Amino acid sequence: MLRLPPFTYLAPRTLEQAVGQIGEAGPEGMLVAGGTDLYPNMKRRQFEPKVLVGLRGIRDLGRISGTPAQGLAIGACATLAQVASHPAVAEGYRALALAAGAVSTPPLRNMGTLGGNLCLDTRCNYYNQTYHWRKSIGFCMKKDGDICLVAPGSPRCWALSSTDAAPAAIALGARVRLVGAGGERVVSAADLYRDDGMRYLSKAPDEILVDVILPPADGWRSTYWKLRRRGSFDFPILGVAVALRSGPGGVIEDARIVLGAVASRPVVATRAAGLVMGQRLTADLIGRVAQAASEPAKPLDNADLTIGYRKRMARVYVERALRELAGLPYDGAPGGAR
Amino acid sequence: MTAGGGPRFIGRPWARVDGPGKTTGEARYADDLVLPRMLYGKLLRSHLPHARIVRLDTSRARALPGVHAVITGRDLPVRFGIMPTSQDEEALCLEKVRYVGDPIAAVAALDEETAERACEAIEVEYEPLAPVMSIEEAVAETSVRVQEHGDGPVPNVHKNVSLEFGDVAQGFAQADHIREDVFFFQGNTHLPMEQHSAVAQYDAAGRLTLWTSSQTPHYVHRALAKVLGLPMSRIRVIATPVGGGFGGKSDPFSHELCAAKLAVATGRPVKITLTREEVFYAHRGRHPVLMWLRTGVRRDGRITACHIKTFLDGGAYGSYGIATTYYTGALQTVTYKIPAYKFEGTRLWTNKPPCGPKRGHGTPQPRFAIEAQMDKLAEDLGLDPVAIRLANATEPFTRTVNHLRITSNGLRECIERVAEASGFRAKHRRLPFGRGVGLAVSTYLSGAGLPIYWNDMPHSEVQIRVDRGGGVLVSCGAIDIGQGSDSVLAGIVAEVLGLAPSEIGLVTADTDLTPIDLGSYSSRVTFMAGNAALEAARKMRELLVAAASAHLEVEPDGLVVGDHRIHAAAQPERGVTFPEAAALAEARFGTLVTVGSYRPPRLAGPYKGSGVGPSPAYSFSAAVVEVAVDPATGEVRPQRVWIAHDIGRAINETLVIGQIEGSVYMALGEALMEEQVFRKGLHKIPSMLEYKSPTFLEMPPVETILVVTDDPEGPFGAKEAGQGPLLPVIPAVANAVYDAVGVRIDEVPITPDKVLAALDQAARGGVGRVGPRRVPPFRFRDPIKVEPPAGWSVPWRRGLPVAGGAPGLPDDLPTGTAPSDARPRDREAPEEP
Amino acid sequence: MKVALTLRINGEARDVIAPVHKTLLEVLREDLGLTGTKHGCELGECGTCTVLVDGTPVLSCLTLPVEVQDREITTIEGLARGGELHPLQVAFTELGAAQCGYCTPGMLLAAKALLDRNPAPAREDVSAWLAGNLCRCTGYLKILEAVELAAARARGDAPQPTGDGGPPAARVPQRSGGAS
Numbered sequence A: 001m002l003r004l005p006p007f008t009y010l011a012p013r014t015l016e017q018a019v020g021q022i023g024e025a026g027p028e029g030m031l032v033a034g035g036t037d038l039y040p041n042m043k044r045r046q047f048e049p050k051v052l053v054g055l056r057g058i059r060d061l062g063r064i065s066g067t068p069a070q071g072l073a074i075g076a077c078a079t080l081a082q083v084a085s086h087p088a089v090a091e092g093y094r095a096l097a098l099a100a101g102a103v104s105t106p107p108l109r110n111m112g113t114l115g116g117n118l119c120l121d122t123r124c125n126y127y128n129q130t131y132h133w134r135k136s137i138g139f140c141m142k143k144d145g146d147i148c149l150v151a152p153g154s155p156r157c158w159a160l161s162s163t164d165a166a167p168a169a170i171a172l173g174a175r176v177r178l179v180g181a182g183g184e185r186v187v188s189a190a191d192l193y194r195d196d197g198m199r200y201l202s203k204a205p206d207e208i209l210v211d212v213i214l215p216p217a218d219g220w221r222s223t224y225w226k227l228r229r230r231g232s233f234d235f236p237i238l239g240v241a242v243a244l245r246s247g248p249g250g251v252i253e254d255a256r257i258v259l260g261a262v263a264s265r266p267v268v269a270t271r272a273a274g275l276v277m278g279q280r281l282t283a284d285l286i287g288r289v290a291q292a293a294s295e296p297a298k299p300l301d302n303a304d305l306t307i308g309y310r311k312r313m314a315r316v317y318v319e320r321a322l323r324e325l326a327g328l329p330y331d332g333a334p335g336g337a338r
Numbered sequence B: 001m002t003a004g005g006g007p008r009f010i011g012r013p014w015a016r017v018d019g020p021g022k023t024t025g026e027a028r029y030a031d032d033l034v035l036p037r038m039l040y041g042k043l044l045r046s047h048l049p050h051a052r053i054v055r056l057d058t059s060r061a062r063a064l065p066g067v068h069a070v071i072t073g074r075d076l077p078v079r080f081g082i083m084p085t086s087q088d089e090e091a092l093c094l095e096k097v098r099y100v101g102d103p104i105a106a107v108a109a110l111d112e113e114t115a116e117r118a119c120e121a122i123e124v125e126y127e128p129l130a131p132v133m134s135i136e137e138a139v140a141e142t143s144v145r146v147q148e149h150g151d152g153p154v155p156n157v158h159k160n161v162s163l164e165f166g167d168v169a170q171g172f173a174q175a176d177h178i179r180e181d182v183f184f185f186q187g188n189t190h191l192p193m194e195q196h197s198a199v200a201q202y203d204a205a206g207r208l209t210l211w212t213s214s215q216t217p218h219y220v221h222r223a224l225a226k227v228l229g230l231p232m233s234r235i236r237v238i239a240t241p242v243g244g245g246f247g248g249k250s251d252p253f254s255h256e257l258c259a260a261k262l263a264v265a266t267g268r269p270v271k272i273t274l275t276r277e278e279v280f281y282a283h284r285g286r287h288p289v290l291m292w293l294r295t296g297v298r299r300d301g302r303i304t305a306c307h308i309k310t311f312l313d314g315g316a317y318g319s320y321g322i323a324t325t326y327y328t329g330a331l332q333t334v335t336y337k338i339p340a341y342k343f344e345g346t347r348l349w350t351n352k353p354p355c356g357p358k359r360g361h362g363t364p365q366p367r368f369a370i371e372a373q374m375d376k377l378a379e380d381l382g383l384d385p386v387a388i389r390l391a392n393a394t395e396p397f398t399r400t401v402n403h404l405r406i407t408s409n410g411l412r413e414c415i416e417r418v419a420e421a422s423g424f425r426a427k428h429r430r431l432p433f434g435r436g437v438g439l440a441v442s443t444y445l446s447g448a449g450l451p452i453y454w455n456d457m458p459h460s461e462v463q464i465r466v467d468r469g470g471g472v473l474v475s476c477g478a479i480d481i482g483q484g485s486d487s488v489l490a491g492i493v494a495e496v497l498g499l500a501p502s503e504i505g506l507v508t509a510d511t512d513l514t515p516i517d518l519g520s521y522s523s524r525v526t527f528m529a530g531n532a533a534l535e536a537a538r539k540m541r542e543l544l545v546a547a548a549s550a551h552l553e554v555e556p557d558g559l560v561v562g563d564h565r566i567h568a569a570a571q572p573e574r575g576v577t578f579p580e581a582a583a584l585a586e587a588r589f590g591t592l593v594t595v596g597s598y599r600p601p602r603l604a605g606p607y608k609g610s611g612v613g614p615s616p617a618y619s620f621s622a623a624v625v626e627v628a629v630d631p632a633t634g635e636v637r638p639q640r641v642w643i644a645h646d647i648g649r650a651i652n653e654t655l656v657i658g659q660i661e662g663s664v665y666m667a668l669g670e671a672l673m674e675e676q677v678f679r680k681g682l683h684k685i686p687s688m689l690e691y692k693s694p695t696f697l698e699m700p701p702v703e704t705i706l707v708v709t710d711d712p713e714g715p716f717g718a719k720e721a722g723q724g725p726l727l728p729v730i731p732a733v734a735n736a737v738y739d740a741v742g743v744r745i746d747e748v749p750i751t752p753d754k755v756l757a758a759l760d761q762a763a764r765g766g767v768g769r770v771g772p773r774r775v776p777p778f779r780f781r782d783p784i785k786v787e788p789p790a791g792w793s794v795p796w797r798r799g800l801p802v803a804g805g806a807p808g809l810p811d812d813l814p815t816g817t818a819p820s821d822a823r824p825r826d827r828e829a830p831e832e833p
Numbered sequence C: 001m002k003v004a005l006t007l008r009i010n011g012e013a014r015d016v017i018a019p020v021h022k023t024l025l026e027v028l029r030e031d032l033g034l035t036g037t038k039h040g041c042e043l044g045e046c047g048t049c050t051v052l053v054d055g056t057p058v059l060s061c062l063t064l065p066v067e068v069q070d071r072e073i074t075t076i077e078g079l080a081r082g083g084e085l086h087p088l089q090v091a092f093t094e095l096g097a098a099q100c101g102y103c104t105p106g107m108l109l110a111a112k113a114l115l116d117r118n119p120a121p122a123r124e125d126v127s128a129w130l131a132g133n134l135c136r137c138t139g140y141l142k143i144l145e146a147v148e149l150a151a152a153r154a155r156g157d158a159p160q161p162t163g164d165g166g167p168p169a170a171r172v173p174q175r176s177g178g179a180s
């Protein structure tokens, strides 16, 4: 039986308490929400915090409030199951509902939270292994070692951002509210991430992600496509979130295309999105946009299937996502559906 | 005496007898056991693929509080292994480690966490050796030796075999068309949901008891005696319900031996449960096999000769590997009349966890090759896949060129019915691009004809005791691994005695309490333990009927064993209840105990190596898979599977269909995603998340057709169902992919990147194929030449044209079959018990 | 750090003193003797350890007892009521939906949660809901049938089982078939 290393568990009832406790714990402390990312990592000894501050007991963090017309605030501890099935999310923020519903498995979605998903540790198949395995291959710099085993000459870690929700949140223009000892700040979801497999979040370790703020949904339509081997369990080896706002006559007024699981952070395909601005979506245009969107995808050999394959699928998936939103026929299915 | 109104259970669907325990949490698996004062054991495993152990210092571990014992290879120096000829395993490595995960020390401590800390405190100094990680490396490497023993001609060859049956050169000379193809079947693993676990207890009187999740408690019993140096009579092995085996729990394992040794050392019970990662290291799964296959056919599709070369990546130890090697060559002739056949096979040592038997043991790999090649041959000849298989299908009650005796044989019916049910002919080459159907056939053993170690004793024994209250207790060494052996035993006895299966008491798989059964491997239990149970039950029925006859004053022949009663056939009211009959019989005969046993007939052919392949009966299957292939992503989605299986006769239809559906599931996993792959000397993905095992969402609907052939030697005519149905599904997927998008993936698993690569190739005007190009140069032994069985040359069946039949065939070509001495039984209802 | 906890399990209050880092899976099996809850990976990757918390399936291998202190926990031992088996247990036995039986406790609890929410799920709903529970034996089809049979019986749409485990009087309408 794989077991957790010992720790002290604190169960604050309020955000203030939590901020105090995590601040006090210092580098020995970690936040935990659903634990579905952290506990497996702890069992494999990627983390051995001495203090865990559990966020689940903080009532306010589980709320979803607002409407698509005014904008929505989703508490960080809302479970993925709640997010996926919430009528307001489904109505105004379909990409997020699809992404949340495509995470892992039904029981894990009952446990895992949106906040935890956004803060999900980056992944690499040299890293998400037991202590024994990592010792066997020779530790890497993300934990216990000093080189990168995927790109041995590299000074940095290339572990993959593997959250399903982040690309969707970024495409939807979400912002996140962070509360720490230094007070509160709100940053765009895109700015939460850094292009570094080790320090992948821009937030301080003792800052708590409190909620995800979604702007009014008016005129936006969105979708999320996920590549994985099985219809369940598997992390994305590619996620594509697309959000479009179209004006009269179907002219695209605003567009965001975000790729997940192709780099250490979600990749915003700005140039590709620019191609559709002021245009009507035709099959031909979509083909060009998809090509452009897939260019920044630079997979490495640290996830399922081959590099070439994952790279190539970026184009196919962007194309399919855009065709879906354009009302053109497409193969495959959005979200986690098979 | 006659049975009242035909079988009540046999041949019909009914509830498993172990269902209540398994659905309530009551069933106690090995890891559920807790004994007073029990300690927890852990194994320290090598983190290098190949290294000499220079120094092993356990003193720091021993000094930790809570640690009760630490053992190393010196404490268990005797080598063991499942096959008598490959006793190459050490419970704990003495001088050398041969794969990442090879155990080197074991600890018993108060709790698992302490045991683990103690393992970390053991100091090991290694001298690393170059690892050998692939078939190609093993063939080419001349300086590094993985194992000390082997067959040559190069150091890393475990086994080198070559057999030639009939005149192969002449066979190829008579062919109108010859194909050579190369295939690769990647290794994969069983992934049982239950991790291996064993609990050992050494009592004050000096008796050792081991509870273990094992498919083969008898072989574990033998290994324990050998390695621990205790007489078998002082050891008791109890197999707990097995939470999934599929062949992966058929070897004696290091953790079993270490738990036992630690229990002896500490005088306290010790439990060792493997982690999931360790289960990947314990392995014994499907061998990766590289295959070269050359087949000659006449214009009408009939095979004239076949020559196969197989290269097995065996991993670091022998396990069942010698048998596996022979199995890659043994059963091709059982589905197809092959008049001349040559088999060359070699098993190679590599620094990976040992491969062994997985569902279909050594036969899915060549089956994949031959079935894919049959489709290619059919296409070359302008035949359809059904026709070429019917043209070559073997017949009932014949012998193959390699001397295998076929009894009942429903292959032809399987092919016809599955083609019919799936609409194969209407769909094949007619579905839109991206959709396709594939067909394949197969055969499998109903139990190996020979035991693992040479002996003359029965393979299965059953004892039945009936008490004066009418209670029936069946004892048998068989272990239920989910295949339903408990239900088979109970069902057969219940049927014969007029009771319900749920009323039969069972004691199983306990070497103290139950007579032998060799184990739940090679699909042998229904056939062999079933026959033993049938014999014991019939004897018991005779006693009961004799007593009832005296009491009722009706001749035994005039009595009927009906529903919980024995009564006069003519006057149903004139009878006794089952408990009354039991009391009468006990009064008359004393303790009511009967026994039955089963030993297969002597079937081995007249040549060395003929021990692998013979079986008292073969099952046959044919499957059609329909797939959708997304040409932009290369993803293959099975849409529906039709499978026809010659079961002989089902003891329990529910169980048989369950085995077939489970086999289809496992086959789809192997065909499309499961693979045991290595990187830098390590298992790349030893986790349930990254080793891809299909979920609910990957499982297509399955239509099962049971073909009834009433085998003359099977209990109630039954044959196996647990492994055979896996075999045709994998090549059927490959053939369906070809039908869907016109590319050949001659390599398993058929992953989306391979499909896409082949499609790209085709788009550029290439052949559209992914797969190995060649086999490495290798010197096989000079073949043992074997004459076909007596009576071999019988004329072609004249006047029976097959599609595209070639005119003017000579009369005296061998057909690939000889009559066998087994005779069909009456093809009526199952034989009256 | 050890904690004293009162857990509500299968309708009973159970007191335990255990290190806080022991998972619910470990506490159930090792401290409370409820070994019906099985495990296959302890990393959230198989679903074998599924239990219900307030009627919702969660993985006991990734749950801390402190996190579920005042919630109602249901394990496989609590599925039968007063000796009477749950219709799912009956149907699983009858149709052979439990082969080796190792995935069965988790599967049954997840299925119960589904039927409690949706008494007449379509086959796709059952597949989607149970997609977090792996089974290596059955190929899932018998499980789907058994869930459907239990649901149909609970609705009164299918005959009750025969007493002796013999052939069910009528089968569920569809004999086999998975998600397509």
Ligand SMILES: Cc1cc2nc3c(=O)[nH]c(=O)nc-3n(C[C@H](O)[C@H](O)[C@H](O)COP(=O)(O)OP(=O)(O)OC[C@H]3O[C@@H](n4cnc5c(N)ncnc54)[C@H](O)[C@@H]3O)c2cc1C
Binding pocket: A030, A031, A032, A033, A034, A035, A036, A037, A038, A039, A040, A055, A076, A077, A080, A102, A103, A104, A105, A108, A111, A112, A113, A114, A115, A116, A117, A118, A119, A120, A121, A162, A163, A164, A165, A207, A208, A209, A210, A233, A234, A235, A236, B689, C043, C044, C045
């Ligand atoms: C088998 C398996 C499959 C999975 N598949 C997927 C998948 O397909 N897609 C996917 O995206 N994820 C997947 N996951 C990961 C995980 O289940 C989800 O990402 C989940 O949403 C994580 O949420 P959590 O609440 O459980 O996070 P936790 O494990 O509690 O936390 C994760 C990290 O975030 C931090 N954190 C949590 N909440 C906050 C907060 N409010 N403020 C600041 N920091 C916080 C924690 O300190 C920790 O570092 C899978 C996990 C498993 C075990």
Ligand code: SF4
Binding pocket: A123, A124, A125, A126, A127, A140, A141, A142, A143, A147, A148, A149, A150, A151, A156, A157, A158, A159, A197, A302
């Ligand atoms: S990308 Fe390199 S450094 Fe980062 S986890 Fe993987 S191997 Fe380690």
Ligand code: FES
Binding pocket: C038, C039, C040, C041, C042, C043, C044, C045, C046, C047, C048, C049, C050, C059, C060, C061, C062
């Ligand atoms: S034990 Fe595998 S998910 Fe919990």
Ligand code: FES
Binding pocket: B193, B243, B244, B482, C097, C098, C099, C100, C101, C102, C103, C104, C134, C135, C136, C137, C138
């Ligand atoms: S019944 Fe064996 S794993 Fe499901």
